[in-house]
Amino acid sequence: MQQPPNSSRRQFLGLAGGAAALGAIPVITVRPAEATPAMLASAIQNVTGGAMVHTGKVKLDIPPLVENGNTVPMTVTVAHPMAPEDHVRSIHVFNEKNPQPNIANFHLGPHSGRAQVSTRIRLADSQKIVAIAKLSDGSFWSTSVDVVVTLAACTEEVI
């Protein structure tokens, strides 16, 4: 008497669970490929033209642990004078694992007074952020920071 309704309910739940599991698979596969360290290297190469990049001078202020990758405050400061004959020409920021390696390029000049820019960025994963400064004498200086992201940005579904 009790057996038939029970078993059909189990069957239904089993089928529904299976369907849900199947439905979840395409969601995982549509995620686009990540930028690779090779893409990061080629993006840096595009800016530097293969010139040697020194470590130092550049300071990248970004929280080491980020809860929400959709908006991460970031400040880049270059410890360098801003004189007409010797100044920071541009600052370039890159990432390792977003779909694209570029974050932003900032173009400055001696009138800037201070080589410092701030913005808010998106991070799709825990990764390394690289900032490179180009000086007026043609040399490049860089720094990198590792950031841990708990909620990823960029590729989530539109609701």
Added chain:
Amino acid sequence: MASALINVPAKAKRGDIIEIKTLMSHIMETGYRHTTTGEAVPRNIITSFTCRFNGNEIFRADLFPAIAANPFITFFTTATESGKFEFEWIGDKGFSETASASITVE
């Protein structure tokens, strides 16, 4: 409608280094997101931001999808003379907005 928020000091002494803060409301759609039906949402971002002072370019930024929605950018400049800052944002789908702010240098 797009709208801009600009923060420039109204007054400064000659030679002071001043901070300029800008925010433009914009969705900054990355082009990497999909709807629940699997269609890609086309990219719609601001690609370029420029600041000019009395007609001369003093700051420019190239933006990418990795910039968060409602791009907030701050930078510095040296106050040399009284004048007008002009800001321009250019992006996908013909997006183009401008704003301006005046400063008195003593």
